[in-house]
Amino acid sequence: MTTPPSPSPSPSPPMPPRLLMGPGPINAHPRVLQAMSMQLVGQFDPSMTAAMNETMALYRQVFRTDNEHTLLVDGTSRAGIEAALVSLLEPGDRVLVPVFGRFGHLLVEIAERCGAEVHTVEVPWGEVVPDEAVEDAVRRVRPRLVAAVQGDTSTTMCQPLAGIGEICRREGVLLYVDATASLGGNPFETDAWGIDVASAGLQKCLGGPSGSAPITIGPRAVEAIEGRKHVEAGLRTDDDRPRGTRIASNYLDLAQIMDYWGPRRLNHHTEATTMLYGARACAQVLLEEGLDQAIERHRLHGTAMLEGVRGLGLEVFGDVEHKMTNVVAVHIPDGVDGDAARTAMLEDFGIEIGTSFGPLHGKVWRIGTMGWNARRDAVLTTLAALEAVLRAAGVPVTAGGGTGAASEVYS
Numbered sequence: 001m002t003t004p005p006s007p008s009p010s011p012s013p014p015m016p017p018r019l020l021m022g023p024g025p026i027n028a029h030p031r032v033l034q035a036m037s038m039q040l041v042g043q044f045d046p047s048m049t050a051a052m053n054e055t056m057a058l059y060r061q062v063f064r065t066d067n068e069h070t071l072l073v074d075g076t077s078r079a080g081i082e083a084a085l086v087s088l089l090e091p092g093d094r095v096l097v098p099v100f101g102r103f104g105h106l107l108v109e110i111a112e113r114c115g116a117e118v119h120t121v122e123v124p125w126g127e128v129v130p131d132e133a134v135e136d137a138v139r140r141v142r143p144r145l146v147a148a149v150q151g152d153t154s155t156t157m158c159q160p161l162a163g164i165g166e167i168c169r170r171e172g173v174l175l176y177v178d179a180t181a182s183l184g185g186n187p188f189e190t191d192a193w194g195i196d197v198a199s200a201g202l203q204k205c206l207g208g209p210s211g212s213a214p215i216t217i218g219p220r221a222v223e224a225i226e227g228r229k230h231v232e233a234g235l236r237t238d239d240d241r242p243r244g245t246r247i248a249s250n251y252l253d254l255a256q257i258m259d260y261w262g263p264r265r266l267n268h269h270t271e272a273t274t275m276l277y278g279a280r281a282c283a284q285v286l287l288e289e290g291l292d293q294a295i296e297r298h299r300l301h302g303t304a305m306l307e308g309v310r311g312l313g314l315e316v317f318g319d320v321e322h323k324m325t326n327v328v329a330v331h332i333p334d335g336v337d338g339d340a341a342r343t344a345m346l347e348d349f350g351i352e353i354g355t356s357f358g359p360l361h362g363k364v365w366r367i368g369t370m371g372w373n374a375r376r377d378a379v380l381t382t383l384a385a386l387e388a389v390l391r392a393a394g395v396p397v398t399a400g401g402g403t404g405a406a407s408e409v410y411s
C-alpha cells in the first residue's frame with residue numbers, strides 16, 4: 001500500500017515571478033506588500049481605531065465624496081457588492097440593472113437572491129447603455145434602486161454614470177455602482193454624479209491584492225439601511241408591503257458595519273487588520289501620486305497598449321470611445337489557439353494575459369495595464385513577448401510593430 005505524499009512541513013518556496021497583465025489581479029505595489037507585513041495590534045487599540053479613521057478619510061478622497069460612511073467591507077469585491085445589495089434591498093423591491101457584460105449579470109443574480117424583482121436594460125457586449133434607455137426603463141419599472149457596473153472587465157466598457165445619476169435623483173431612485181474595475185484609473189465622482197453607494201476592490205487600478213472592498217454609503221442609503229434596524233416596527237409603504245425587514249446577512253449587514261467603523265465602535269467582526277494595512281497603503285500610494293495623475297497614467301499606458309496591439313495587426317474589440325483606460329480586448333487572430341498562446345506567454349515570458357467569458361470566450365484576449373503595472377516597461381515587455389508568440393503561431397506580424405506603435409504614443 002502506498003500512502004499519499006504528506007505536505008511539506010518546511011516553508012513553501014516563493015511563487016514564480018510573474019508580470020500580471022490580465023484584467024486583474026495585477027502585481028501589488030511594493031509599498032502595499034510592505035505595509036501588509038506589519039505586526040498586528042488589538043482591534044480596539046487606539047492605533048488601530050486611528051488607522052481605521054485614517055483609511056476612511058483616504059477613501060473619501062479616492063471615491064471623491066464627503067460621505068461619512070466610507071469604509072472597508074472585509075472580503076473580495078463581491079463582498080462589497082453583496083453588502084450593498086443585501087442591506088439596501090428588501091424582498092419585493094424593484095431593481096433596474098443596466099447590463100453590458102458579465103458583472104451586470106452578477107448584480108442581477110445577487111439582487112434576485114435578495115428577493116428583489118429585477119428588471120434589466122441590456123445592450124450587446126462591446127457597447128454601453130445609453131442614458132435614454134435607462135430613463136425609459138426607470139419610468140416604466142419605477143424601481144427603488146438602479147444597480148450599475150461602471151467598468152465591466154468582461155467587455156472592457158466603461159458605462160457613463162453622470163446622466164444615470166441625474167435620472168435617479170430626479171426620479172427619487174437610489175443608485176448603487178460597482179466601480180471595482182475602474183476606480184483609481186478612470187474618473188469616478190461619487191458626489192458629483194449623485195451615486196448613493198459605490199464599492200470596489202483593491203486588485204485592479206488600486207494596485208493591491210483582492211480581499212478588501214472599499215465602500216462609500218451616502219445619506220439617502222444610510223437612512224434606508226438604518227430604517228431596517230427596527231425590525232419589529234412594521235412600517236408600511238404606500239403599496240402596503242411591510243418595510244424594515246431584517247437584513248438577511250449578519251456578516252454583510254451594513255448597519256452593523258457602519259456602527260463598527262463609526263464613533264460607537266460597536267463590536268461586529270474582527271477587522272481584517274492586514275488587509276486594512278494593504279487597503280490604506282493602496283489609497284496612500286494613489287493619492288500621493290494624485291488621483292488625476294493616476295487616471296492620466298492609466299490613460300497613457302492604456303493607449304500605448306491599444307496602439308501597440310493595433311501595431312501588431314490585431315483588431316480591438318468593442319466601442320473604443322467607451323473603453324476603460326486600463327484594459328483592452330483584442331480579437332484572437334484566425335488560426336491561433338488563444339489558450340495555447342496564453343500558455344506560451346506565461347511559460348516562455350512569465351507574463352499573464354486574460355482569457356474571456358460568455359459570448360467572447362475563445363474570441364478575445366484581455367490585456368490590462370492597471371495599478372502598478374500601468375508602466376512603460378510593462379507595456380513594452382508585454383508587446384514584445386506577444387509579437388514573439390504570435391510569430392511562433394504563424395501570424396505574419398510586423399517586426400517591432402507593437403513596441404514601435406507604443407513608443408510613438410510615449411514620444
Ligand SMILES: *Cc1c(COP(=O)(O)O)cnc(C)c1O
Pocket residue numbers: 024076077078079103149151152153154178179180181201204210211
Ligand atoms: C474584477 C471585478 C470584480 C471582482 O470581484 P471579486 O469578488 O474581487 O473577484 C467585481 N466587479 C467588477 C466590475 C470587476 O471587474
